Amino acid sequence: MDTHTRLHETISALADGELAASELELAFAALDTPSGRQAWDAYRHIGDVLRSEQYGHALSAHFDARMASRLAAEPSPEGTAHVEPLPPLVPPGVAEPLAQR
Numbered sequence: 001m002d003t004h005t006r007l008h009e010t011i012s013a014l015a016d017g018e019l020a021a022s023e024l025e026l027a028f029a030a031l032d033t034p035s036g037r038q039a040w041d042a043y044r045h046i047g048d049v050l051r052s053e054q055y056g057h058a059l060s061a062h063f064d065a066r067m068a069s070r071l072a073a074e075p076s077p078e079g080t081a082h083v084e085p086l087p088p089l090v091p092p093g094v095a096e097p098l099a100q101r
Helices: 003-015 021-031 034-051 053-073
Strands: none
Touching: 003 021, 003 034, 021 034
């Protein structure tokens, strides 16, 4: 893994609250660079959107529907039974999956 990727993974873990204490010095050093600050802002924004009431549930329902559709389109390996995809999950407060709107 290259250094750039490692630093971004460290910043992502920090934004998610999953960074080990032993990695804090590396994270703070990464945040002291323009690229690190840009990554921090991006990861923080992504987390805010995913946790939001307004967008989080809709994104999840849309993702579930797309994933189910892609899995259904995948060819079955030889000798395995065909399995029907599960219907998309509908989060609380959403009338129907986004894919059906």
